[in-house]
Every structure is written in structure tokens, then in C-alpha cells.
Amino acid sequence: MEHFLVLLVLSLLHINGHVTVDIIGGNEATPHSRPYMAFLKINGSCGGALIKPNWILTAAHCNFVNTSYAILGAHRLQDTQEQQQIRIKRGITYPCYEKDLGINDLQLLQLEKPAKLNTFVSLLPLPKNEENIAARKICSTAGWGKTDLKKRTLSDVLREVNLAIIDNKICKKEYSKKKQLITDSMMCAGAPNKKHKADTCAGDSGGPLICDGKYVGLISFGTSDCGNPKFPGVYTRLTNNYLKWIRNTIGGDYSDIYTI
DSSP: OOOOSSSOOOOOOEETTEEOOOEESOEEOOTTSOTTEEEEEESEEEEEEEEETTEEEEOTTSOOOTTOEEEESOSBTTOOTTOEEEEEEEEEEOTTOBTTTTBTOOEEEEESSOOOOSSSOOOOOOOSSOOOOOTTOEEEEEESSOSOTTOOSOOSBOEEEEEEEEOHHHHHHHHHTTTOOOOTTEEEEEOSSTTSOOEEOTTOTTOEEEETTEEEEEEEEBOSSTTOTTSOEEEEEOOHHHHHHHHHHHOSOHHHHHOO
16 A cells, blocks of 8 residues: 555646635544545545445546546545555546536546445445535535645545535625636535634545435535635535436446445
């Protein structure tokens, strides 16, 4: 196992002036409380969710290369005992992904071999249908990336943060100032309490957004000044069209997808 994880200098991927995203604020997650989380060593670093033993869902802008691999079963990245490191065989980007606009930002990664499901590695079920999440609803996400804008190193432990869903009309209005389009297939989330910073920031794009225990979206992009209440993090919403594409791509019916 390579020991690049603690002092890894983060390569920032840019989307139309915005940076890929990870965790600002929040707390260390309870070890292995999110066994579906995947740390992706690709062209940079990203997060994702294991949705089938050999499939991970992540963001399209997480650039897949031939040497890419996934780490499953991790909490502290240095502790390799429970981890499974599996090479990524191929990446399949959503057909209508628009890189410059960050639209349709999702991608499926096929692993070279299925992960072994156990206490430390399990699947995150997809919803049967898209979820319409009300504004101000408290949801959560997690990742291993930057926790401080002044630092360039990854967090060695999985961190999680609670976020409030922002009304899409408000989010569209604010991001229009940056000439960034917010579509109905996106959702925005920011700090529940304006006195504290809580956001996603550089390094963990593709990680899942969880609301009421359901997988409803994945981290897409934000602004470089992570935690700015005017510009909350933007997430790809798991719409019915996306769910249909996922099902058709990975094969099998919904009962296969939901099996844990």
C-alpha cells in the first residue's frame, strides 16, 4: 500500500472557476459508520459510494485514469487492516455531462473485481425514485479532504458534516452572479447555522448526500471560498432519469441494486 495519504498535496480540479469539493467544519465520523464510502485515487482525489460490489457512483469531473483505484472499508487512511484496495477497470460518464457548466455531473466506476461485503464494506442503496427534499431539511455528507482552506493536506480520518438544503430559487439567484447555471437536476446545501462554517470544499467530489437515511445526491462543485453562505455547495440530484441510467448501465433490476 502506498503511503501517500497523509501528506498528499491535493490537486484541485476546476469547473468553470469553481473547485471540486470536500469537508469544511463538521466532525470525525464514528469509525466505519459509513461503510459504503469509497476513497478514490484517480487524477487527484475524490469520494464516492459503493452501490454494487463492483460499481461506485461518483462525479463525472473526477478524472478516471488507467492507474486509478478505490479504497473501501477505510476510516483512518493509514490503518490498512480493514481496507480493500481495488483497481478501477473503467469509468462511464453520464452521456449528457457538460464539463464547462458542471451539468449532469455523475459517473459510474466499474471495479476490476467485486468488493467483499462485510462489517467494514457495504452498499449504499439507491432510492427507488427521485426524492424531493424540502428547503431547510438537515442532511449530511462525508469525506477525507481539506478541513481548512489554508492547508493543502487531506484529513487522515473520515469526517462528516450536517448541511441544510437551500431553496433552489435562492441558489439559482446567487450563482447567477457568477454566471453559473443551477438546474433542476441540482440541489444546494449549506450551513444550518450562519454563525458557523459548514460546507464541502477541495478534494472529495462525488461523495454522497444523505437525507433521512436516503441517498439523494452527490457532491458536485462549489466556490473556492468554501463556507461562504451566499454560495452553498452544489450537488447532483439523483433524478429518475439518472436512476434509470444507473440501472441500465450496471445491469440487473432494482432488487439487485438494493441488496446489502
